Amino acid sequence: MPVSDTVSTPLMPYQLPFPADALAEIVVPDAVPKDERLWVPQAENVWFRPLCLNRSQGYWMNFLRVRRSGILSRHRHPNAVHGWVLKGRWHYLEHDWVAEEGSYIFEPPGETHTLVVPEGVEEMITYFQVNGIMSYVDPWGRPLGYEDVFTTIEMCRSHYASVGLGAEFTNQFIR
Numbered sequence: 001m002p003v004s005d006t007v008s009t010p011l012m013p014y015q016l017p018f019p020a021d022a023l024a025e026i027v028v029p030d031a032v033p034k035d036e037r038l039w040v041p042q043a044e045n046v047w048f049r050p051l052c053l054n055r056s057q058g059y060w061m062n063f064l065r066v067r068r069s070g071i072l073s074r075h076r077h078p079n080a081v082h083g084w085v086l087k088g089r090w091h092y093l094e095h096d097w098v099a100e101e102g103s104y105i106f107e108p109p110g111e112t113h114t115l116v117v118p119e120g121v122e123e124m125i126t127y128f129q130v131n132g133i134m135s136y137v138d139p140w141g142r143p144l145g146y147e148d149v150f151t152t153i154e155m156c157r158s159h160y161a162s163v164g165l166g167a168e169f170t171n172q173f174i175r
Helices: 149-162 167-173
Strands: 040-043 046-054 059-066 070-076 081-087 089-092 098-100 104-107 112-117 124-131 134-137 143-147
Touching (some): 059 149, 081 098
Antiparallel strands (some): 040 046, 046 059, 081 124, 134 143
C-alpha cells in the first residue's frame, strides 16, 4: 500500500523497521542508584556511575560522585567535555566560576584544570560526557596517567565482578 493511502494518528508509533545494523538503545532506569554496588570506585571517596561507554567513538558518560572536599584531580582534555551538576558544587583553580547544582559546563578542547570540591560540600554529583581521554598532569603539564573509554570499561568490569554482579554487568553500557 502506498504511504499516501495509509491512515495515521498522532499517537501511532513509527511503522517501518529500524535499520538492521542500528545499535540497541541504552536505558538506565536507576541512573543515580541507591545500590552502592553500582557506583564504581575511582579514588578514596570518589565514584562514578557509568551510563554509556562508547568504544567506537571513544567517549563515555557517567555520574561522578564525590564525598570529600579538596582537590580531586588536575587533568587535560584534548576534546570537549560536557557537564551538568546534579548536586553540590565544585570549581577549577584556573577559573573564577563555581559550578553549582543546575549548572551546565562546557570544557573546550585543550583545557587543563584542577577540580576542587570546596569545604562544606557533603556530596557532589555531576553528569559528565568525556570525549577522548583525560590526561592527568602535574602543575607543569607533565603526564601522570590517563583514562579513556577502555580503561573505564576495565574499571567497571573489575568492580562489578568484585561485588558479585559479574564483569558482564558492564556490557549493558557499552556501544
